[in-house]
Amino acid sequence: MLYFRGINNNAVPMWQIVFMLLVSLVLSSCSKKPEDPQTLYEKYRSSVVLVKNQYYYSLTFDNGMRLFFTLNEKGAPPEIYDTEGEAVEHASIAFGTGFFVSRDGRIATNRHVVNPLNQGKDAAGYITRIIAEIKRILGEKIEEKIAEQNKLRNYFDTNYYSLDENSISELKQAYANLETQITEMKGLLGRISYNPDNTTIQVHVVDIGVAYDNTYVTSLQDFKSCVVVKQSGDEAVDLALIQLKDKRTPEHIxxxxxxxxxxxxxxxxxxxxxxxxxxxxxxxxxxxVTKEGIKSQFTAGKITQEPDDNRMLYSIPTLPGSSGSPIIDKWGRLVAVNFAKISDTQSFSFGIPKERLVELLGTTASGADAGAYAERVESDSPPAAAPAPAPSPAPATAPVSPALQANRDEVYRSAIRGFVAAEDSRNFDRLFSFFSDSLIRFWDLSNPTYNDLLNRYRYVWGKTSQSRNLITDIRKITDRTFDLYTEYEYYDRRRERTISKSSRVRYHFDGSGKIDEVYGVE
Structure with missing residues (x-):
């Protein structure tokens, strides 16, 4: 038998040496090595998409005045419009990133990419300051005109007996002109007088779409339209889910x-x-954009701070548009979703840890998710109210705590506000996302399909314009049934006049927080 004599002069059988070498070779071959960065990029790039959002804002004041505005250049003042149509025509356009998370067309991205409400708040503050300045100037102008009137009156009283008829007529006309100007300015001042604390800002999405890596994008029409299906209700978790309208992830992904x-x-x-x-x-x-179509970028860095539950810091340089990008490790596994960078630097950025996205994907879609756009704008007249059936009984469930029930109630109320906002802004696909897959009733329609509802809304919207809605109350009837009370007005195109009405509409929710019944209540 062959032996190998080691350092300590101990004889080791050769078969043991061979056995140890074989074991070492087997173990080393079983040790998985990470793929190189280029391979990771080529493997996952097609699942990462460019997200486009077209949107505008509205400001509603407690005196009934309403303005619309857009943000089109960084640092530039907002563009203000008198009509919603002008705002839609000049809608802001912003870009972000998203990535597919399922075969049914769902895409993860940031909440601020699809719901840029916070970006509009500074602009809203700017506008309210401008209006406040206009109010100040108007007040000063009114005082000046009143002072001019007083001078004319004093001059007239002092020199009345020495004035000829023509001079008296000119003085009276000048006084009347000043009175007209004062009346007009006071009227304008009254229209722009409001309580800033009661001012509401809302974001209105015109269209959300995605474009695929390595495809040509020559116009906004090249983006595939999506709907927002879920948003995190936690302010610290900047995440959202959007979904292709056909609910099918392309086969090439x-x-x-x-x-x-x-x-x-x-x-x-x-x-x-x-x-x-x-x-x-x-x-x-x-x-x-490249000569061969749009292409994503692949950038590298290192985790630079111990992550916490809501954020992760890494040394990856980012620019606007990277919001919603997946952050992966050397194995190609998601570790975070990029959402922000440290101000005045492009070398350090923050991501939402993967666990928060897993939670968002795992939670049941609810009215609160779909209603994160909750806005109140104008509302069209619904069909005539049908007799209201008894509220649908909720299935027997275990008792819930008062706090939990109160939270559920707010979820349902938020969904109703979001539904009304989507309906009023005439964004049908956003509106449709509030409905249950098993919609039982919509006014006089039983078990309506997507096309049934679309045709109904097109018919109603085609008859009205310049609508305006005010929610006065959302009253709980049962655990899943709520009545919406509104005061609204709209312009009837056929009658060529403005009509004002009060309405009471009943909403019932299914077990997942989606609306499964809508009908009028006398």
């Missing part, structure tokens, strides 16, 4: 970024100095 760890092994949490990569569309179309 075969690889999804994994949201799970390696099967059969405990997941290792991200740690400081771990390598991470971002696939995204920095600067939107500006950088994405």
């Amino acid at each position: 075969t690889e999804f970024i994994s949201l799970e760890g390696e099967e059969g092994k405990p997941e290792t949490p991200p740690a400081i100095n771990d390598d991470v990569y971002m696939i995204g569309y920095n600067y939107g179309l500006e950088l994405a």
